[in-house]
Amino acid sequence: MENKTKVMYRTYGTSIAPRKIKIEIPGFAGETNDHTNGSKAQPFHCLPFIDGSTYGLELVYHFNTTTIVKNVKGKLIFEGDWSKEKLNVKYSTIPPFGTFAEGHYGFTSSLDIMPPPGHIVRIEPHPSFYTDPTWQTPCAVPGHIQGEFWSSIFFVVFKAPLEGQQQIFQKGKPYAQIFILPKKVNYEIDEMPAEIKKSREKRNDIIFNNRRKVAKHVWKDSLNQEFDDKYKQLKTIFEKKGIAGVDEFLEKLVACPVVKGKLRYKLVNYNKLNKRKP
Numbered sequence: 001m002e003n004k005t006k007v008m009y010r011t012y013g014t015s016i017a018p019r020k021i022k023i024e025i026p027g028f029a030g031e032t033n034d035h036t037n038g039s040k041a042q043p044f045h046c047l048p049f050i051d052g053s054t055y056g057l058e059l060v061y062h063f064n065t066t067t068i069v070k071n072v073k074g075k076l077i078f079e080g081d082w083s084k085e086k087l088n089v090k091y092s093t094i095p096p097f098g099t100f101a102e103g104h105y106g107f108t109s110s111l112d113i114m115p116p117p118g119h120i121v122r123i124e125p126h127p128s129f130y131t132d133p134t135w136q137t138p139c140a141v142p143g144h145i146q147g148e149f150w151s152s153i154f155f156v157v158f159k160a161p162l163e164g165q166q167q168i169f170q171k172g173k174p175y176a177q178i179f180i181l182p183k184k185v186n187y188e189i190d191e192m193p194a195e196i197k198k199s200r201e202k203r204n205d206i207i208f209n210n211r212r213k214v215a216k217h218v219w220k221d222s223l224n225q226e227f228d229d230k231y232k233q234l235k236t237i238f239e240k241k242g243i244a245g246v247d248e249f250l251e252k253l254v255a256c257p258v259v260k261g262k263l264r265y266k267l268v269n270y271n272k273l274n275k276r277k278p
Helices: 047-053 194-209 232-252 272-275
Strands: 008-012 055-059 067-072 075-079 097-099 105-114 119-122 143-145 154-161 166-169 173-184 218-220 226-228
Touching: 047 232, 166 226, 194 232
Parallel strands: none
Antiparallel strands: 008 105, 055 173, 067 075, 067 166, 097 105, 105 154, 119 143, 119 173, 218 226
């Protein structure tokens, strides 16, 4: 059974609850679903990016007033007609933006998030920030909210746009993402033992020497760069059968001559395999 992380929240005014990040195309992950020969390479073609982009929860701008943050000669300006905003709760400042430290500004999340015991709320830029060619997506500064004891509405800090750039906050659009993580992590960093190094090198060699057999889909983009889905195929096997299943699958792909129209698999000496050219 999949473990669940329980997250409780309290809203302030009309704020929107944190929500799972979904991949929508067209959207920050790409323009179309096409990945045939001649197609443009897009973010969704990278499975690690998709996994990373859908791991957290997104924070969504809930005000009706679109706000544009500009840097004019080193001074931050927050453009937006807040006179028409119907606020059912009195905010301390209108607009709910303000300068922070030099080169940064803050914005109220209008949320109080309570993580499980021993966990924190980590804030990071929304995945769309990394794929936005206009640089209009706000750049949230990483921070940890100790939500177990901090029961107040928290604000989010952003890196200010450069001169001539602008960042836009629009109703219904995400402006940051959060992760619920352990409050403390003790890292133990060790070099791999020789046996583990050897097994991982062997696995790597088999994958790349037989990548056309691992992949089910191979294509070239508009720049004639080759892409394939070998990572996706191996991930599927790993999730079903673990690392033993991956290694069993890869061993069957090693050098197989054709005999009377049928494939005959055989294991080859690792040293011979290592001499093969990719």
